[in-house]
Amino acid sequence: MSVLLSARGLRIAFGGLKAADGIDLDVMEGEFLAIIGPNGAGKTTFINMATGYLRPQAGSITYDGQPILGLKPRRIVKAGIARSFQLPQLFTEHTVLENAALAIAARAGPWAPLAPLLQRRFRAEAEELLDRFGLLPLADRRADALNEGARKLADIAMAVALKPRLLLMDEPTSGVASAEKMAVVETLTRVLRDSRVTAVFVEHDMEVVARFADRVAVWGQGKIMALGPPQQILNDPAVLRDVIGVAPVGDGAGTGKEGAHAAT
Amino acid sequence: MSRSTEILLALIGAALVLALAWAVPWLRFVMTIALAKGLAVLGILLLLRAGQVSFGHALYLAFAAYAVAFGASVVPETLVLLPLAALGAALLGLVVGLFVVRYREIFFGMLNLALSMVFYSVLEKFYAITHGTDGIRLPPTTFAGQTLSNEAQGWAMLVLALLLSLGFGALIRAYLASPMGQALAGIKTRETRLEFMGISGRRVLLAAYVLSALMAGCGGAVLAMTTRHVTPALAYWTASGELVFIAILGGAGSVFGPFLGAVAYELTRVYAAALVADAWQMILGLVLLLVILFAPGGLWGMGRALLARRRSA
Incomplete structure (x- = not known):
């Protein structure tokens, strides 16, 4: 396996808070890497830095051997890194189908100037995409009329529509009702494995991590405190104590943000 | 609403404008002005889709009007002046x-x-060039090389304005349904997402902005050649406000809105000014308040709701 994304010596601080204080992290091609750690540790900041939204104060990030720091988010997207958001970023006045089609059109561009967005080509691919995510029955709903689980999936579907090599997901299951959580994870795993996407995801639910991740990185105090396969990391007494708190594996960390909170 | 219904409605609207101008000759001028403003308002609608309101689009209207005024002394040909001024x-x-x-x-x-x-100040202060608030009178312009009578020129301008309105209406309708137009609407709700899909929100907005300036330019050129007199008042902020006013009055939901709004606005203005010379602005203000409070979709939204009710009944 080759290294797809490589971060070296990343440093960034917000006021006195050191979100990253010398982060070295390699993402291997084809793996699912989970990043866990307490709230406010800098996990989302890592995604923001890797997608060009934030510039670290020091360090470097290379993707596929090329430095990407300083590139605009849209250049990084074109290079093959897509992201989804903790709070779904959907076009709320558009339908789910239009959201998906717009993402597909964004990838397929340049656009024929006056051909409608929902022309056959984009519509067919959008429907096929939504079907893979189990969202096809909701295709004609407005994006702001979905429940949290569906919004989360639609948000990730829009990132997958860009056909990235690397997908960065910020808490893909936060806000999803606990009963649906594993179904969402199953769907995601299937879709991402099928499309051979390398995935990095920030997650608070250790059950999801155990089920989904090939490797787990523990982010704390601006450093990678531990890195390894889930069975090793999630049974590491130090990690259990400092990051996961008292919650043992399999606790099924509740519903929504509050539940996720409790799990850390 | 289906495409064929909209084409039919557009043609009926155009026929109504022509019939009105034929039946009440002095309304021909009013209708031409209304359509010219409608073109500029169509540009405002485009920007409204992105959630942006320009309080300065009279700039482009006035720029094209003055371009025509200066150009008319060199090439007094309508079909040359209009595209050049609009492109400018x-x-x-x-x-x-x-x-x-x-x-x-x-x-x-x-x-x-x-x-x-x-721009308004430039027009007003550079008296030696622009004649300040006196403005510039335009010489009569030819139409495709023909010198027309006043009557025929009036009709020519109305038909020209009508063709431009139909053409740009169709263009903008297609534009809004295209990925470009849908991304434009995305600026209003989630511009961040656009960027993370590889689309530059600024460029999408810039394309719409240039298109809106082009349409305002067409409107300004028609306006100048119809009134044959341009003054800095064309660029004053109230003129820009008027465009936004018409956009809200007509409704931003469809390309019909700007033209419906512009015709209603000009007719109200003409008749209200004749009936209550001192209070016509107040009447317009009240109409706008009522529209905002009770018909956020504007006149077009009201009309469509009526049509839908009749169809379902």
Whole structure:
């Protein structure tokens, strides 16, 4: 396996808070890497830095051997890194189908100037995409009329529509009702494995991590405190104590943000 | 609403305008002015889709009007002056746009306002060139090389304005349904997501901005050749406000809105000014308040709701 994304010596601080204080992290091609750690540790900041939204104060990030720091988010997207958001970023006045089609059109561009967005080509691919995510029955709903689980999936579907090599997901299951959580994870795993996407995801639910991740990185105090396969990391007494708190594996960390909170 | 229904409605609307202008000759002038403003308002609608309000689009209208006024002494040919003036306005829109599309909402609106007022001051102060507030009288222009009578020229301008309105209406309708137009609407709700899909929100807005300047330019050129007199008042902030007013009055939901709004606005203005000379602005203000409070979809939204009710009944 080759290294797809490589971060070296990343440093960034917000006021006195050191979100990253010398982060070295390699993402291997084809793996699912989970990043866990307490709230406010800098996990989302890592995604923001890797997608060009934030510039670290020091360090470097290379993707596929090329430095990407300083590139605009849209250049990084074109290079093959897509992201989804903790709070779904959907076009709320558009339908789910239009959201998906717009993402597909964004990838397929340049656009024929006056051909409608929902022309056959984009519509067919959008429907096929939504079907893979189990969202096809909701295709004609407005994006702001979905429940949290569906919004989360639609948000990730829009990132997958860009056909990235690397997908960065910020808490893909936060806000999803606990009963649906594993179904969402199953769907995601299937879709991402099928499309051979390398995935990095920030997650608070250790059950999801155990089920989904090939490797787990523990982010704390601006450093990678531990890195390894889930069975090793999630049974590491130090990690259990400092990051996961008292919650043992399999606790099924509740519903929504509050539940996720409790799990850390 | 289906495409064929909309084409039918557009043709009925055009026929109504022509019939009105034929039945009441002095309304021909009013209708031409209304359509010219409608073209500029169509540009406002485009920007409204992105959630942005320009309080300075009279800049492009006035720029094209003055371009026609200056150009008419060199080439007094309608079919040369109009495209040149409109392209000039579009070019100005590109230059200004590169700067203003970096801003959103109130900052976008106010910057447009400021720039239009700079142009207004230039027109007013450079008396030696622009004749200040006296403005410039235009010589009669030829139409395809023919010197027309006043009557025929009036009809020619109305038909020209009508063709431009139909053409740009169809163009903007297609534009809004295209990925470009849908991304434009995306600026209003989630511009961040656009960027993370690899689309530059600024460029999408810039394209719409230049297009809006082009249409305002067409409107300004028609206006200048119809009134045959241009003054700095064309660029004054109230003229920009009027365009936004008409956009809200007509409704931003469809390309019909701007033209419906412009015709209603001009007719109200003409009749209200004749009936209550001192209070016509108040009447317009009340109408706008009522529209905002009770018909947020504007006149077009009201009309469509009526049509839908009749169909379901």
